[in-house]
Amino acid sequence: MRVVVTGASRGIGAAVAEALRARGDEVFGVSRRGGPNVLAADVATPEGRAAIVAAAGPLDALVQAAGLVRYEAVGAIEAASIDAQVGTNFVGPMLLAQALAPTLRARRGAVVNVASTLAARPAPLTAVYAATKAAMIAWTRVFAAELAPEVRVNAVAPGVVDTEMVRQVRHEPGAPVPTNAAEAIEAQLDFLRGLHPLGRLGSPEDVAAAVLYLLDAPWVTGSVLTVDGGLTAL
Ligand SMILES: NC(=O)c1ccc[n+]([C@@H]2O[C@H](COP(=O)([O-])OP(=O)(O)OC[C@H]3O[C@@H](n4cnc5c(N)ncnc54)[C@H](OP(=O)(O)O)[C@@H]3O)[C@@H](O)[C@H]2O)c1
Structure with a gap:
């Protein structure tokens, strides 16, 4: 199977790429900065998407793990930040899936x-990000309906996964600015861990296993598979 994986330079995308390669699939990785076996292309730009389509060739699957979050309180949300998150999490992936639909068909x-539980379960400071992931889930279902029976289109909704994305200080309005960022991040991770009944954060490999399941499941389309250690069961 030949697969394009966006966001393949680290985190969840890198784990998906590794799991696919381990079973013998041919992986074509993408990220803005690129890297070993990863093409430098920005899914949020027309040029980046055109470069991916040109380089991808005939394709069996697309895994969209590129994503961007800015933790911002109401009152501090800026238009440029909305544009960046909408471009990377919503518009870019939708247009890339559309551009690759003929070869996938x-x-x-x-x-x-790769969506998020935040699409349905709110958390402070994530208004824009949550909205982009809700949009991603909405178009996933419409594409599934339109591209059937040739192409299956599904999403995963992970809870909190221990990657660089969540190792950023989230500063609540009115709270003191932490003097030690590393300690503040560890405290945040402890708090987030406690929200998951299974008692730990997710690993990129936990999510990769769900992605591989959906790539292979012949009678599953338009589904959102929650992989969240029980976070949304509460
Ligand atoms: N970590 C979590 O708790 C969590 C939970 C739910 C959902 N998710 C979603 O899971 C996906 C992967 O997240 P992660 O935690 O693995 O994040 P991560 O460690 O920050 O990795 C993000 C990846 O996306 C790439 N990327 C970012 N913007 C891009 C763009 N415009 N075009 C191409 N590549 C881009 C990054 O590489 P470059 O910097 O080189 O571009 C990197 O490879 C994201 O969609 C995220 O929203 C994460």
Whole structure:
């Protein structure tokens, strides 16, 4: 199977790429900065998407793990930040899936989008990000309906996964600015861990296993698979 994986330079995308390669699939990785086996292309720009389509060739699957979060309180949300998150999490992935639909149709392929539990379960400071992931889930279902029966289109909704994305200080309005960022991040991670009944944060490999399931599941389309250690069961 030949698979494009966006966000393949680290975190969840890197784990998906590794799991696919380990079972013999051919992976074509993408991220803005690129890296070993990873093409430098920005999914939020027309040029970046055109470069991916040109380089991808005939394709069996697309996994969209590129993503961007800015933790901002109401009152501090800026238009430029909305544009960046909408471009990377919503518009870019939708247009990339559309651009690759002909080759995916021809090979009876599959798309898996990495959404988030935040699409449905709110957390402070994530208004823009949560909205982009809710949008991603909405178009996942519409694409599934329109591209059936040739292409299956699904999403995963992870809870908190221990990657660089969550190792940023989240500063609540009115709270003192932490003097030690590393300690503040560890305290945040402890708090977030406690929200998950299974008692730990997710690993990139936990999510990769769900992505591989959806890539292979022949009678599953338009689904959102929650992989969240029980976070949203509460
Ligand atoms: N970590 C979590 O708790 C969590 C929970 C739910 C959902 N998710 C979602 O899971 C996906 C992966 O997250 P992660 O935690 O693995 O994040 P991460 O460690 O920050 O990795 C993000 C990846 O996306 C790439 N990227 C970012 N913007 C891009 C763009 N415009 N075009 C191309 N590549 C881009 C990054 O590489 P460059 O910097 O080189 O571009 C990197 O490879 C994201 O969609 C995220 O929203 C994460």
